[in-house]
Amino acid sequence: MLAGGAGERFWPRSRRQLPKPFLEVVDGKSLLEATLERARRITAPDRIWIVCGREHAAALRRHAGLPASRVLVEPMRRNTAMAVGWAAARLSAIDPDAVLVTLAADHRVPDAAAFARACLRGAAAAEKAGVLVTLGIRPTRPDTGYGYIQLGPVAGPGFPGLHRVRRFVEKPDLGRARRFLRQGGFLWNAGIFIWTARAILEEIEACAPDVAAALAPLRAAKRGMPPPRVLAAAYRKAPSKAIDVAVMEKSRRVWTLPVSLGWSDVGTWASLACELGLAAGGNVGLGNPALFEESEGNLVWSEKRLIALFGVEGLVVVDAGDALLVARLSRSGDLRRLVEALRARGREDLT
């Protein structure tokens, strides 16, 4: 499980000290808890590992109930290539043929059983063919917040449902996303990767030698945690690259498993509103019931005080006790700018 992220896009609920995985947004559970439940359907509890930043390590250990030995604490942020690389290095020391399923700690997948079945099917293929498998979510709308995968030919008779990947496409604009849907053969890239430790380390070596070089001293640590100084030196030296860019877009061993599955990366207040069923004409409330009067298409979240909306539409209103946000839902993807403005005004304490 990858549990990085700064949580700026869910301000004021998420903070530096309380990032998105801890948000109890759906069904009264945190996204982290729900992800752990999904993980437990895929593997034994003692085979769940977390990669996270220093500032959240203690809280994650506590909430996830994991021993320190299975929490890989990154000394600084270096994006996902280093995160999955270190995890692979660490697990490779235990078993080079171990199959890794990479889950983000802050996604939402309502059907955990179907999700587990897909992951296990992907794991079987990854183990048997030594390929990098990425789940491809069949798109239900022309979302411009996700990258896309274009399907290649079927993988072969031994691997029903699996396809080669023709190419990865960065987040498209709306016109392009619409064409993808019309044309068919495009999937959302959910960032859920399945591979053996051996395969991903080989491909990092082949596609991202700078990442591989940074990982070398970590691999030398064998079965234990590397000493803090070694770890810090490795991370300082490491490039900050996403695994998608560093490896997936370059490797020739990438397959995808298309699945029809409710899935969201819950990236913004708007996508959360969407997940919570905000349809045109309605409103969504979390926490204390809100009052919506002559108002439509709003998301309101308050734990204590009553929030009353009158004559407004398309807003997100979130009360976090010491701070309250009123924003246009459609602008929630840029919320980082607000958090930056807050810091510029000396209110780091609220971020």
Next chain:
Amino acid sequence: MLAGGAGERFWPRSRRQLPKPFLEVVDGKSLLEATLERARRITAPDRIWIVCGREHAAALRRHAGLPASRVLVEPMRRNTAMAVGWAAARLSAIDPDAVLVTLAADHRVPDAAAFARACLRGAAAAEKAGVLVTLGIRPTRPDTGYGYIQLGPVAGPGFPGLHRVRRFVEKPDLGRARRFLRQGGFLWNAGIFIWTARAILEEIEACAPDVAAALAPLRAAKRGMPPPRVLAAAYRKAPSKAIDVAVMEKSRRVWTLPVSLGWSDVGTWASLACELGLAAGGNVGLGNPALFEESEGNLVWSEKRLIALFGVEGLVVVDAGDALLVARLSRSGDLRRLVEALRARGREDLT
């Protein structure tokens, strides 16, 4: 001073128990305090009287520092004809030729000195000619929230500046209001009346015999307060009429004194925003500084928590501790509907 009103249009700041006169909206003062200051420029402190409802009597006495003998507590609401009628009856028992200046406790007039000069000029005319004088505010915009006065001929050589009234016009629509401004000779009816006790009682007798009949037992009480039972019986019997409709629109003794004066009845959040200088492109904050990011034309009021706006315009956001309002400013004239919805949902406690 008339201090009635339910304060629904300033929810959640104003409540049944804390109506609009108590709102500390401008210059850190309540509208009531500012009105008292204006009154003290017009007359001696011991000649200030308040007419109010039962539920606010104690708070008003405390805030205004008035003895109970100068607070006329109405046992039920019967609109302004009864309120000014009772005040006139009460003061007539002391001095039939007393000049009364009727001020609303919740208006805003930034230039208190100019206002006092106008009132004293009106008072001189009212005393000398025995007429009903109403201040007419020269309009600065085609406001549809105010009634208008059409100027008649000048009153005469002894009364410089004073005019007869051609007619009163109810709140016009925007087209009509624009025509009034273009045409000239129209004034805002501010509801600031100046007359002798004798003159208004005579005109109530002539124009509104039903009000006069209800007042009769109160006049019989002479210099003391009428016994509670007599008062209650009089009010039960009284019609609920505005003095404008009951007398001003009918009487032939009505004059107006046109004045160029900043004045507002601060009737809605939108007009408060206007008073606070909300111009296109800006935002207005009351209380704790708010953060406005890529947002324009909003009014925010919070005493404690930080309120941050992002990508929104034309909103009023008001935090009152136990309740928070987010509304479109242009809809704030209909806010009563929200308060009614709240009551319908059993949340009387918040209204």
